[in-house]
Structure formats: structure tokens, C-alpha cells
Amino acid sequence: MISVTFFLFGLGLVASLILAVAAKVFYVWEDPKIEQVAEALLGANCGACGYAGCVSAAEAVVKGTAQADVCTAGGFAVAQDVAKVLGLTVEEKEPEVSMPGCTYGYQDADLKYTYDGVMDCRAAMQLFGGSKECFIGCLGLGTCVRACPFDALSMGPDNLPVVNKEKCTACGICTEVCPKDIITLTSASKRIMSDYKTTECTAPCQRNCPAEIDIPEYINQISNGDYRQAVAVIKEKNPFPLICGWICPAPCESDCRRNLVDEPVNINGLKKFVSEYEMKSGEHVLPDYLPLEGGKNIAVIGGGVGGLTAAYYLRRLGNLLKVIEATDKLGGILRYVITEERLPRKVLDWDIEGILATGIETETGKLMGRDFTLSSLFEDGTDMVLLTTGGWDSHQILQGKNSGNNIIPNTNLLLDFLLLDSRGENTPVGQNVVIIGGGDAAYKAANICLENGAQQVTIAHPYSEQEAVQKGIKPNKSENIVDLYNAMPIELRGAGDLLVEIAIQTAGEKIEKVALNNLIIASGRYPELLITRTEGKEWKTVEILKVLTEEPDRGIFSVGEIGRTSDLNGVVIAVRRGRKIARALQLYISGDDIAPEKGAIIDQDELQNIYKIEAAERLKAARINYNPIVTLTEAEVVTEAARCFDCGLICFKKVLDLGNQTAITA
Amino acid sequence: MEYIVLAINAILVQNILLAQYLGNCPFMGVSKKMETATGMGLAVLFVMTFATCITWFFQHYFLIPMHIEYLQTIVFIVVIAALVQLVEMFLKKLIPPLFRSLGIFLPLITTNCAILGVAVLCIRKDLGFMDSLFFAVFSGIGFLLAIVVFAGLRERFEISFIPKALQDTSIALVTAGLMALAFYGFVGIDGSLKALTMN
Numbered sequence: 001m002i003s004v005t006f007f008l009f010g011l012g013l014v015a016s017l018i019l020a021v022a023a024k025v026f027y028v029w030e031d032p033k034i035e036q037v038a039e040a041l042l043g044a045n046c047g048a049c050g051y052a053g054c055v056s057a058a059e060a061v062v063k064g065t066a067q068a069d070v071c072t073a074g075g076f077a078v079a080q081d082v083a084k085v086l087g088l089t090v091e092e093k094e095p096e097v098s099m100p101g102c103t104y105g106y107q108d109a110d111l112k113y114t115y116d117g118v119m120d121c122r123a124a125m126q127l128f129g130g131s132k133e134c135f136i137g138c139l140g141l142g143t144c145v146r147a148c149p150f151d152a153l154s155m156g157p158d159n160l161p162v163v164n165k166e167k168c169t170a171c172g173i174c175t176e177v178c179p180k181d182i183i184t185l186t187s188a189s190k191r192i193m194s195d196y197k198t199t200e201c202t203a204p205c206q207r208n209c210p211a212e213i214d215i216p217e218y219i220n221q222i223s224n225g226d227y228r229q230a231v232a233v234i235k236e237k238n239p240f241p242l243i244c245g246w247i248c249p250a251p252c253e254s255d256c257r258r259n260l261v262d263e264p265v266n267i268n269g270l271k272k273f274v275s276e277y278e279m280k281s282g283e284h285v286l287p288d289y290l291p292l293e294g295g296k297n298i299a300v301i302g303g304g305v306g307g308l309t310a311a312y313y314l315r316r317l318g319n320l321l322k323v324i325e326a327t328d329k330l331g332g333i334l335r336y337v338i339t340e341e342r343l344p345r346k347v348l349d350w351d352i353e354g355i356l357a358t359g360i361e362t363e364t365g366k367l368m369g370r371d372f373t374l375s376s377l378f379e380d381g382t383d384m385v386l387l388t389t390g391g392w393d394s395h396q397i398l399q400g401k402n403s404g405n406n407i408i409p410n411t412n413l414l415l416d417f418l419l420l421d422s423r424g425e426n427t428p429v430g431q432n433v434v435i436i437g438g439g440d441a442a443y444k445a446a447n448i449c450l451e452n453g454a455q456q457v458t459i460a461h462p463y464s465e466q467e468a469v470q471k472g473i474k475p476n477k478s479e480n481i482v483d484l485y486n487a488m489p490i491e492l493r494g495a496g497d498l499l500v501e502i503a504i505q506t507a508g509e510k511i512e513k514v515a516l517n518n519l520i521i522a523s524g525r526y527p528e529l530l531i532t533r534t535e536g537k538e539w540k541t542v543e544i545l546k547v548l549t550e551e552p553d554r555g556i557f558s559v560g561e562i563g564r565t566s567d568l569n570g571v572v573i574a575v576r577r578g579r580k581i582a583r584a585l586q587l588y589i590s591g592d593d594i595a596p597e598k599g600a601i602i603d604q605d606e607l608q609n610i611y612k613i614e615a616a617e618r619l620k621a622a623r624i625n626y627n628p629i630v631t632l633t634e635a636e637v638v639t640e641a642a643r644c645f646d647c648g649l650i651c652f653k654k655v656l657d658l659g660n661q662t663a664i665t666a
Numbered sequence: 667m668e669y670i671v672l673a674i675n676a677i678l679v680q681n682i683l684l685a686q687y688l689g690n691c692p693f694m695g696v697s698k699k700m701e702t703a704t705g706m707g708l709a710v711l712f713v714m715t716f717a718t719c720i721t722w723f724f725q726h727y728f729l730i731p732m733h734i735e736y737l738q739t740i741v742f743i744v745v746i747a748a749l750v751q752l753v754e755m756f757l758k759k760l761i762p763p764l765f766r767s768l769g770i771f772l773p774l775i776t777t778n779c780a781i782l783g784v785a786v787l788c789i790r791k792d793l794g795f796m797d798s799l800f801f802a803v804f805s806g807i808g809f810l811l812a813i814v815v816f817a818g819l820r821e822r823f824e825i826s827f828i829p830k831a832l833q834d835t836s837i838a839l840v841t842a843g844l845m846a847l848a849f850y851g852f853v854g855i856d857g858s859l860k861a862l863t864m865n
Contacts, residue, residue: 003732004734004737007728007732007734007737008737008740008741008744011741011744011745012744015744015745015747015748016748018748018752019748019751019752019755022751022752022755022756023755025759026755026756026758026759026760027759028758028759118825118826119825119826119827120824120825123825146824
């Protein structure tokens with residue numbers, strides 16, 4: 001008995017000795033931080049970070065190959081914990097959330113066949129891409145719901161996944177398992193930055209809106225009675241909701257599917273109602289999330305719609321903004337050109353106030369070339385300058401104290417010049433004429449000049465000779481016409497009321513100096529920057545163009561070529577351009593490609609659509625028209641919002657409960 | 667030829683999981699995913715082989731000479747546990763990739779009944795050292811085969827309609843039972859093969 005006890009004791013002793021020795025011999029040093037970091041992580045081992053489990057991610061963080069915010073699912077809170085272990089700091093990022101992009105479940109959608117197989121979207125996808133007619137429709141078999149490691153997804157009553165925003169960690173696993181790629185991670189910033197894509201469920205109105213407002217969504221919010229949220233949805237793409245409510249030409253309505261049945265939904269009237277609701281409440285709808293620090297110091301020159309829109313979105317994307325305006329007040333053409341009856345100034349002030357409320361500095365009464373220059377801005381710590389001088393006919397607008405006495409003499413717009421000629425009125429010209437801009441119209445103008453007494457006409461084409469041939473422009477054989485290709489005017493000199501000389505840079509950095517008496521500009525409007533001149537008898541145009549050519553990497557941006565694309569015919573188009581330039585600038589700041597996103601919808605795209613709506617009688621309901629000066633009443637708004645088909649790409653709400661709307665026809 | 671018969675016997679006819687019902691704990695526990703099931707199967711194969719060798723050695727050089735065969739269970743458990751710990755440390759130091767793939771499974775099966783079962787079976791069947799070694803390897807392969815096939819079936823549960831009352835473990839037990847029935851079909855093959863080799 002005793003020997004047995006000893007045997008077992010000995011066995012245990014030997015085993016423990018061997019293990020003790022082995023523990024020394026085979027000791028592997030592990031950074032204790034790895035364990036601490038692993039504890040700080042969520043421990044779900046979801047793999048969303050790209051590492052095989054939380055421990056691997058922790059190793060990578062400790063090794064330095066991953067950042068403290070490695071845990072995509074954990075968000076800022078976890079990143080902070082990890083950073084605390086490592087003694088680092090992290091910046092807060094805008095939280096993202098998963099958003100399924102389909103509006104109608106398979107019970108409501110048009111189907112190709114009835115699916116009765118394995119309950120998994122990936123399996124269903126194998127059979128002709130799923131049962132729905134719509135090629136991007138949710139198959140509704142819940143693959144994403146089962147894949148979610150955080151129980152944030154559930155199947156809604158309409159067979160579409162519903163996201164619990166509290167639980168969603170934006171780990172991105174659902175986006176990967178969805179065979180239709182219709183779940184995306186999104187945030188307001190991402191939506192500001194993105195274009196609608198061909199593989200996204202969009203309504204016709206939404207696609208036709210130049211500002212790309214999510215129209216069905218805001219009408220939905222109106223139906224839910226949440227008017228402030230509706231304004232928030234609009235402001236994601238358009239910071240001027242009330243102004244657009246007054247003066248937008250509403251291209252969205254021309255594409256509304258109700259046109260196939262009766263009349264379009266009064267989309268703009270709805271927009272006007274909710275934004276007026278915002279104004280009456282006296283409280284601006286501000287973005288949920290505004291980054292506080294970081295970003296660049298950006299100066300926006302020009303406080304019109306384009307400039308203010310760009311400033312608003314650049315601010316929302318986390319930059320410090322200053323808008324510099326030459327006149328006394330912001331608003332540009334809206335303030336100085338559009339009449340009070342069409343757009344009351346208190347409406348304009350309200351929307352501008354809403355934009356400035358996000359924390360944008362302004363300086364008014366500051367004219368470039370007189371009160372500041374690009375160089376002085378850069379010296380004062382500005383990182384980037386965005387030129388949105390846009391649509392001013394600065395000659396006419398800046399008269400008076402802000403004009404700086406800098407009207408350029410003997411200069412015409414090509415369009416005005418041709419217009420006068422067609423009326424039979426001669427515009428007297430001097431011996432030498434320079435035309436900036438090309439095309440057949442430039443040649444036509446050149447010939448008119450020659451008839452009116454010019455000896456020589458120089459045409460500065462913005463494109464190359466080869467491109468001119470491709471465009472089918474026939475070169476003029478007249479020896480009195482000189483063609484300069486790839487030409488860009490860089491400086492204009494004058495004396496008193498006369499033009500003296502223009503310097504034109506052509507291909508290969510060569511600078512041609514051409515003497516001139518008259519200048520004709522083909523751009524839609526006077527490019528203000530070209531015609532801001534110095535004081536005195538012997539004058540020249542200010543440095544702007546010199547800076548542009550001498551310091552191309554200095555961070556100067558403009559909405560399109562100066563004066564060319566700024567000839568905008570609707571406030572909503574200026575809004576679009578403003579947001580696009582903000583996007584381009586933000587991408588430039590982060591060092592990314594500023595080209596449009598792949599798969600973004602362009603005019604030529606053939607999208608799935610429907611051209612006929614059946615059961616029209618049941619749907620018949622008259623549009624509540626409105627006079628832009630009178631706002632719809634709340635009852636009218638509810639009825640009008642109910643007329644919305646809530647369209648998707650090809651789906652739409654088929655049964656409408658119109659209530660007693662027939663009584664209301666304002 | 668003898669080993670072929672042994673292999674067929676250990677892998678199919680006397681499958682450790684489906685005929686002997688040993689090691690049902692990992693069979694149910696880690697068979698939800700093919701990946702982890704494979705890791706578990708390989709770990710079992712590895713530990714089973716080592717454990718059988720060392721316990722055979724202990725049985726024949728300590729327990730039998732000292733006439734304390736009644737201590738078999740306790741001695742085997744201690745020896746296997748110490749061995750697995752040692753192997754784990756060894757792998758961690760010298761073969762990290764293998765440790766990473768098997769690491770988390772090794773401690774799980776230290777005192778598993780399938781491991782002990784095979785070690786004890788070898789003694790009961792009075793197998794020689796080489797026979798024991800091969801028997802352990804083949805039993806491990808049998809375990810690997812059964813758990814991988816089972817995991818393949820269980821992965822399909824994810825996308826099948828299963829009545830609520832039967833979901834998860836219930837349906838897994840039913841499936842395991844059906845698999846055992848299927849393996850029951852192999853009974854007799856080993857006997858016939860043996861008879862064939864005898865002739």
C-alpha cells in the first residue's frame with residue numbers, strides 16, 4: 001500500500017519536474033500588452049478587422065502593424081481602450097451603420113419565379129440571380145441576419161432586413177455575405193461624398209435631382225410626421241432647402257412616376273413646407289455629427305450658392321472654413337439678381353444662417369486683388385483656396401464702392417458681340433482683336449471683326465490643333481486670323497481706358513505677347529478673376545492667374561475652369577457643383593483619386609425602369625398644386641406625401657390609401 | 667495485410683465515435699464548423715498516438731511488474747495530462763504554426779474519454795507496441811473522419827428548415843444516431859477480410 005502511494009507520488013513528482021524544466025526550456029516570451037489589448041477588444045472574433053480573431057489583431061496592434069482603431073466593430077470606445085493600454089491617443093471617427101438598400105420585400109416585388117429551395121440568399125442567387133425581377137432586389141432569405149455576430153439584424157415583417165442601430169457595430173460582415181451587394185456601411189459623410197450608382201436602388205426623382213437629394217426618404221419622413229428629420233435628409237445633399245422650395249425648377253417632378261398615371265407629386269411644395277416648418281420653429285436643423293478638430297484651413301472666395309454649399313460640406317467633412325465675399329452680404333446672385341417677390345431675403349438669410357451655424361467664418365466686403373491676394377491668404381495660414389467666384393457679371397454687379405475702379409475697357413462677351421451683330425448693330429473694334437475661346441462662334445466673331453475694321457484677329461483656343469480637327473472645327477484660311485492653340489491668357493495690360501497687351505501662354509510654356517485694342521471672351525460670363533485689375537493709369541490684371549500658373553501645387557481649386565462652368569442656370573445646379581467640389585477637395589486632402597466613383601450613374605446609363613403603371617384608376621388622385629408664394633397646409637402636405645409611390649428602382653407602392661383627399665384640391 | 671484489416675476495423679467497423687461512443691463531447695461540441703472540426707480531429711489523432719505509446723510503455727514496464735494494474739486509470743490520466751502539457755510547450759517553442767492550428771484544441775482533449783479509451787483498449791486487447799501504435803493512429807483517423815463528415819452535415823443545418831423543438835443539439839444527436847446506423851453497415855467487413863487473409 002505504501003509503495004503504491006510512493007509510486008503515485010513519485011509519478012506526480014517526476015511529471016511536475018519534467019514540466020517545470022520544460023516550461024523553462026520551451027519558454028516563449030509574450031508581450032503582456034497583447035493580452036491586455038486582446039481584453040480591450042470585443043472578443044467576438046468576427047474577423048471584420050481582417051485578422052484571424054481578436055488575439056491576432058491584438059498582436060498586430062502591439063507589433064505596430066495595425067492602428068489602435070483596428071477593431072472596426074468596436075468603434076471609438078474600444079479604440080480608446082486599446083489606445084489607453086498602449087499609451088496612445090485616438091481621434092473620434094464618425095460612426096457608421098449598416099444600411100440595407102432595398103425598399104420592397106419579395107411579397108411586394110415583381111418576381112421571375114417562386115423560389116422554394118435552400119433558405120439562403122447565396123443559394124437562391126445561383127438560380128437566375130434570384131427570384132426578383134429587380135436585379136438588385138433583396139432576396140429576403142436572411143443570410144445577413146444569420147451572419148451578424150452582434151444580433152443587430154433581424155428580418156422585418158416585409159421580408160427585408162432591419163438594422164438595430166444601437167447594436168450595429170459597422171463590422172461589415174453583412175455587406176460581405178450579401179450576394180446582391182446591397183448592404184452598405186454608411187454615414188452622413190459617406191453619403192455627402194458619394195454619387196448614386198447603377199447598382200443602388202434609386203427612384204427616378206432622386207436620379208433626376210441635380211443635388212441628388214434622397215427624395216423618397218424625405219417624403220417618407222414627412223408621412224411619418226417627422227418634419228425635422230425630413231429637413232435633415234434634404235440637408236445631406238442640399239443646404240438650401242427653403243430657397244429651393246421657393247425657386248427650384250424641380251426637375252425631379254418631371255421624372256416622377258406619377259406622371260404615368262396622373263400628375264407628379266408636388267415634391268418641391270413638400271420641401272417648401274418642411275423647410276418653412278424649420279424656419280417657423282426658429283431652430284436650425286444641424287448635422288448629427290460635426291467633427292471638431294483636424295482638417296485643413298480652407299478659404300472659399302465667393303459667397304454665392306456654390307461657395308456656401310462647398311463650405312458647408314467641407315465643414316461637415318471636418319475642415320475649418322472661411323468664406324470671403326466681395327459684396328456686403330452673402331448670397332451672390334440670389335441676393336443681388338433674383339427679385340424679392342420670387343425669393344424673399346428673409347428666406348435667403350435663414351438658409352445662409354443655417355449653413356453658418358455649423359461654424360463657418362465669414363468676411364464680407366473683401367475683394368480679391370484689392371483687400372487680399374492669394375499669396376496673403378497663404379501667408380496667413382490658409383492651406384487651400386477654393387475659388388467659387390462663379391456667375392457674377394462683375395462689371396455690372398461690383399459697381400460702386402466694391403468695384404475698385406477696375407472695369408476692363410473694350411471687352412465683350414462673345415455672346416453679346418454676336419447678339420449685337422445679329423440685331424444689325426455694329427460694335428466698333430480697333431485694329432487688333434483677341435478672342436479667348438474657340439469654336440465656330442469664335443471664327444464667326446473674327447470675321448465680323450475683320451468686316452468692322454480690324455486688321456488682325458488672334459484666337460486663343462483652349463484646346464490643341466488636333467482636338468480642333470476632331471471637334472470638326474474648320475480652321476479659317478484668312479491670313480488675318482492667327483490661331484493659338486492650348487492657349488491660356490495669363491496677364492492683361494492696359495493704360496487708362498485702353499487695352500495694350502495680353503500675354504497668352506501656349507503649349508510648351510511659351511508665352512505670346514499680343515498687342516490688342518479689343519478683347520472678346522467666349523466664356524458664358526465674364527471670368528471675374530481675369531478682369532480684376534490694379535489701380536493707376538498703367539494697369540495690369542492682378543496676380544491670380546500668375547499664381548495659378550507659377551504655383552500649380554499651392555492648393556488652389558476652382559469649380560471648373562474659371563468662368564466656364566460657373567454659368568449655372570439653376571440654384572440647384574450650383575448646389576450640386578458645390579458639393580462635388582467639396583468631395584473632390586476632401587479626396588485631394590486625403591490623397592485619394594478625385595475621379596467619380598466607379599458605377600456612378602451618368603446620363604447615358606440604361607437603368608432598369610418601368611414605363612407603364614397598371615391599375616391606374618385606383619391610383620387616380622389629383623396633384624395639389626401650389627403657388628410658390630403660398631405654402632401648402634399641413635393637411636395638404638399629408639395628402640400630397642401619400643400620393644408618393646415611394647419608388648425604388650422598379651418597385652413602387654401599389655395600393656394607396658388616399659383617404660378623403662378628393663375634397664382638397666387647392 | 668494485417669494492418670489493412672486493423673485499419674478497416676479501427677476506422678470503419680469499430681469507429682471510436684460511432685461504434686464505441688467514446689469522445690462524444692468534442693463530437694457534439696466542436697462539430698459546428700468544418701474548420702474547427704478538422705482542427706479537433708487532427709489534435710485527437712496527434713494526442714491519441716502519443717498517449718497510447720506512452721501508456722503502453724507505463725503498463726508494461728511499471729504497472730504489470732509492480733502488480734498495480736488496478737491503478738491503470740489514474741496513472742494513465744496523469745501520464746496523458748503531463749504529456750499533453752509537455753507537447754504543447756514543445757510545439758509553442760519549436761513549431762509555432764502547428765501550435766497555432768492545434769493549440770487551442772490540445773488542452774481540451776487532455777482527459778478525453780476517447781484518448782483514455784483507446785489506450786485502455788490496446789491493453790485489454792493485449793496488443794503489442796507496434797499494433798497499439800497503429801491501432802491508435804487508425805482510431806484517430808476514424809475520429810477525424812467521423813467528426814469532419816458530421817461537421818459537413820451540421821453546416822447544412824444552417825440553411826435547412828428544422829422544427830424549432832429539434833434545433834441545434836437535438837437534431838445533432840438524431841444525426842449522430844443516423845450516422846452510427848450507417849456505420850453499422852460496415853460490421854462484418856473486417857471478419858470477412860480476416861477470413862480472406864487466413865485462406
